[in-house]
Amino acid sequence: MQAPVVLENVSYHYRTAVSERRVLSDISLVIRSGEIVILTGPSGSGKTTLITLIGALRAGQTGSVKVLGEELRDANEKAMTQVRRQIGYVFQQHNLLDSLTVAENVMMSLQLGDQKLSGKEQRARVEEVLTQVGLAEHVDKNPRELSGGQKQRAGIARALVTRPSLILADEPTASLDKESGRNVVDLLQTLCREQGASVVLVTHDNRILDVADRILHLEDGEIQSVSEAMSANTSQMLRLLDQHDPEASLYLSAFSLALTRVAMADNQMDDAERNAIREVLNSVSGLGSGEVDLVMELAMSQVRCRTALNGSGKNLFSAEQAAHFVESMQAVAAADGDVSDEETAEIRLIAEELGFPPPP
Numbered sequence: 215m216q217a218p219v220v221l222e223n224v225s226y227h228y229r230t231a232v233s234e235r236r237v238l239s240d241i242s243l244v245i246r247s248g249e250i251v252i253l254t255g256p257s258g259s260g261k262t263t264l265i266t267l268i269g270a271l272r273a274g275q276t277g278s279v280k281v282l283g284e285e286l287r288d289a290n291e292k293a294m295t296q297v298r299r300q301i302g303y304v305f306q307q308h309n310l311l312d313s314l315t316v317a318e319n320v321m322m323s324l325q326l327g328d329q330k331l332s333g334k335e336q337r338a339r340v341e342e343v344l345t346q347v348g349l350a351e352h353v354d355k356n357p358r359e360l361s362g363g364q365k366q367r368a369g370i371a372r373a374l375v376t377r378p379s380l381i382l383a384d385e386p387t388a389s390l391d392k393e394s395g396r397n398v399v400d401l402l403q404t405l406c407r408e409q410g411a412s413v414v415l416v417t418h419d420n421r422i423l424d425v426a427d428r429i430l431h432l433e434d435g436e437i438q439s440v441s442e443a444m445s446a447n448t449s450q451m452l453r454l455l456d457q458h459d460p461e462a463s464l465y466l467s468a469f470s471l472a473l474t475r476v477a478m479a480d481n482q483m484d485d486a487e488r489n490a491i492r493e494v495l496n497s498v499s500g501l502g503s504g505e506v507d508l509v510m511e512l513a514m515s516q517v518r519c520r521t522a523l524n525g526s527g528k529n530l531f532s533a534e535q536a537a538h539f540v541e542s543m544q545a546v547a548a549a550d551g552d553v554s555d556e557e558t559a560e561i562r563l564i565a566e567e568l569g570f571p572p573p574p
């Protein structure tokens with residue numbers, strides 16, 4: 215089965231009379247059937263531009279944008295409209311019409327779609343989807359009478375009533391409190407799983423990232439995986455900390471290593487211990503939760519390595535690996551053009567700890 219979204223080498227520029235700005239750079243991306251993809255990234259990184267390209271709401275310029283089997287690069291308006299009819303859109307501003315009831319708003323979306331349903335079938339479908347989103351009691355109300363969360367759920371009902379195979383959601387939780395935001399994305403996830411629809415969701419809201427099968431991070435118009443983005447952010451932050459406050463940086467590294475060593479002394483770290491470390495590191499460093507997690511992972515891998523070396527470290531490596539290990543240490547020491555006595559001594563010490571033959 216063909217993936218619903220296939221982008222190849224897509225770039226996009228905004229041109230004004232006086233300037234030109236590249237907003238997307240050579241993006242290639244496949245979104246599989248039934249996959250929930252979250253798109254994150256700083257303000258201005260190109261998320262809305264990308265989602266509107268996928269949504270056939272703007273024409274492509276460079277590269278191929280294939281959505282639901284249709285190439286959109288040079289597509290005419292008729293073809294674009296045909297693709298739009300098969301997509302469910304959920305926006306931050308739910309865009310419900312106040313002159314219609316909730317049910318009529320949802321019905322309108324069904325009537326604009328290309329489905330051949332009788333009036334009775336349409337009413338049944340509208341009722342079913344409004345029940346699914348928990349608005350059965352509010353069908354005849356005016357959108358003005360609904361809370362923010364209820365309006366957003368009505369927006370989801372309107373997007374899902376046509377049973378689209380692709381749903382695009384731009385900041386669907388932006389105007390909601392924590393609990394309503396959570397309910398809205400959980401609902402979106404459940405309904406999409408039931409219908410096997412793919413979802414692309416743009417958000418700044420870190421609290422909802424867990425609904426994603428895959429998270430893509432857009433930075434300066436380029437896509438990075440989340441781990442790339444997180445580790446780049448963390449390294450940058452730790453480097454800054456190192457430059458401005460070397461003592462604090464040392465304190466943080468030593469702190470995370472010490473806490474992790476204690477928690478892993480019995481060879482297991484449970485969630486309670488992990489959370490306790492997270493809280494302490496958060497309070498001493500002021501780093502965000504993603505960065506703290508990465509610092510913890512680094513400390514854990516160091517502790518695992520130490521434990522392996524102290525216990526059964528010797529004979530962990532083959533003769534070939536041992537030789538490569540030593541050569542690599544020597545190459546690193548020589549990289550600055552000078553191998554100091556301290557470096558040679560350290561290489562000998564490490565080789566001894568690992569049970570390698572003494573280096574030449």
Ligand SMILES: Nc1ncnc2c1ncn2[C@@H]1O[C@H](COP(=O)(O)OP(=O)(O)OP(=O)(O)O)[C@@H](O)[C@H]1O
Nearest residue numbers: 228229235237255256257258259260261262263264
């Ligand atoms: N019509 C336009 N003309 C010129 N520049 C534009 C236009 N629309 C957007 N831009 C610029 O393109 C860049 C990317 O905008 P876009 O809205 O795609 O970013 P975004 O990641 O969705 O941002 P946000 O998170 O703030 O919504 C921004 O610098 C923006 O100022």
